[in-house]
Amino acid sequence: MDLNDRRDHLAFREEVQRFLRDYKDQAPTESAHTYRLLPRPYSEKVKNWQRLLVERGYAARNVPKAYGGVGAEPDILKNRIIADEFFAAGMPQGLYGQGISMLVPTLLEHGTEDQKLEWIGPTIRGEIMWCQGYSEPNSGSDLASLQTSAAEDGDDFIINGSKIWTSSAHIAPMIFALIRTEPDASKYQGISYMIFPMDLPGIDVRPLQTMTGHPSFNEVFFTDVRVPKTQVVGGRGNGWKVANSTLAHERGMLSNANGSQERLNKIRDLLQKETRDGRLLAENQVLMDRYIGLQARVQSMRLHEMRLLTNAEEGKPPGLQEMICKLVGCELNNQLDALAIDALGEIGVLYDGIPSVEEDGIWQQWYMYDLGLIIGGGTAQIQKNIIAERGLGMPREPRAGKG
Numbered sequence: 001m002d003l004n005d006r007r008d009h010l011a012f013r014e015e016v017q018r019f020l021r022d023y024k025d026q027a028p029t030e031s032a033h034t035y036r037l038l039p040r041p042y043s044e045k046v047k048n049w050q051r052l053l054v055e056r057g058y059a060a061r062n063v064p065k066a067y068g069g070v071g072a073e074p075d076i077l078k079n080r081i082i083a084d085e086f087f088a089a090g091m092p093q094g095l096y097g098q099g100i101s102m103l104v105p106t107l108l109e110h111g112t113e114d115q116k117l118e119w120i121g122p123t124i125r126g127e128i129m130w131c132q133g134y135s136e137p138n139s140g141s142d143l144a145s146l147q148t149s150a151a152e153d154g155d156d157f158i159i160n161g162s163k164i165w166t167s168s169a170h171i172a173p174m175i176f177a178l179i180r181t182e183p184d185a186s187k188y189q190g191i192s193y194m195i196f197p198m199d200l201p202g203i204d205v206r207p208l209q210t211m212t213g214h215p216s217f218n219e220v221f222f223t224d225v226r227v228p229k230t231q232v233v234g235g236r237g238n239g240w241k242v243a244n245s246t247l248a249h250e251r252g253m254l255s256n257a258n259g260s261q262e263r264l265n266k267i268r269d270l271l272q273k274e275t276r277d278g279r280l281l282a283e284n285q286v287l288m289d290r291y292i293g294l295q296a297r298v299q300s301m302r303l304h305e306m307r308l309l310t311n312a313e314e315g316k317p318p319g320l321q322e323m324i325c326k327l328v329g330c331e332l333n334n335q336l337d338a339l340a341i342d343a344l345g346e347i348g349v350l351y352d353g354i355p356s357v358e359e360d361g362i363w364q365q366w367y368m369y370d371l372g373l374i375i376g377g378g379t380a381q382i383q384k385n386i387i388a389e390r391g392l393g394m395p396r397e398p399r400a401g402k403g
């Protein structure tokens, strides 16, 4: 891959840099990253920044203008330039999350015109938050076994059942959920993908405490919840296909080399600044050995992303390579957090309100959060099965109930 910018890309890079210099004062201190750690409605400053980024063409680039986006020609290298320049300037990029990164591309692919017009604009501007109702108490890795069902009543469906681990359900006004609507169809054919408000009568949300100590996910119970049939995305009984399109976007959202590099840079600063027994942490060979090992892995993540870019430029589909980013990236982030905690010694294991560390207890919280991401969006074991079987052509593991 030629790493030099083409002439038009060089001009675009300079334009992004100019924007970042000119609008520095308007950037919020919180990023989408901090909202993931502690889910809460976006502040006005964050929403204004998001609106500015969309207006200037630095967020929602590939969303058509008719739905409130930039309507730019797909140019994966320009997207990369934006990501890298914002990262280098330490400025928050466009928002991402279950609505913007997962539902919006799904609606673009499978939604009706009315659904696109109603939901995409407010979602990309950060005005509506969404939660994802997939997992159920007995259906996680084997998602297609889900039991929450809907019975028909005229133009509506009446939903009964429950979801679990629903991130942000306690603050999100909207949900996209998988519901069994065709009781006589096979496991995969009987599911519909529906979008509806969370304040409908019959929806009960009970927050669950996560390992981070914050209530970031929930149990959601549905008792006779009435939803119009027009709220189905992608057609009745096609929910499995639509859900998989959303899941592919989720995997792409959960980790990237810049996110790992950010952690690595913070650890570098920590090692160069903090002391233990009167000696700089950077002089501790055990910590430095771990640091250098992880630095090499962050670099290999970046090179893997370059490979994905090259493939995309050549029009090749990403195949399972994005899944590798999720699998490797989430584990890598967790190991980076662990190094920071070990470097901080006994302070590292403390949580909130520690005066001696710049960002209160942040490493413990990230450690717990990143540990959760190794499970969320499909566990590491399931990702490994898929990569081995579909990517490397290894023998399939025996499936229960198939002899």
Ligand SMILES: Cc1cc2nc3c(=O)[nH]c(=O)nc-3n(C[C@H](O)[C@H](O)[C@H](O)COP(=O)(O)OP(=O)(O)OC[C@H]3O[C@@H](n4cnc5c(N)ncnc54)[C@H](O)[C@@H]3O)c2cc1C
Binding pocket: 131, 132, 133, 134, 135, 136, 137, 138, 139, 140, 141, 142, 164, 165, 166, 167, 168, 217, 372, 373, 375, 376, 377, 378, 379, 380, 381, 382, 385
């Ligand atoms: C932080 C976080 C946020 C989440 N947010 C959401 C959300 O917003 N919406 C939502 O719907 N869900 C969410 N989830 C749920 C997540 O998708 C599930 O936890 C995940 O799919 C695993 O399902 P499970 O918990 O039922 O575990 P199980 O499927 O019961 O798995 C238990 C263990 O068995 C292993 N296992 C299962 N099957 C196999 C197999 N065939 N081969 C090898 N090992 C196997 C798994 O890897 C795992 O270690 C979230 C989870 C976390 C941790």
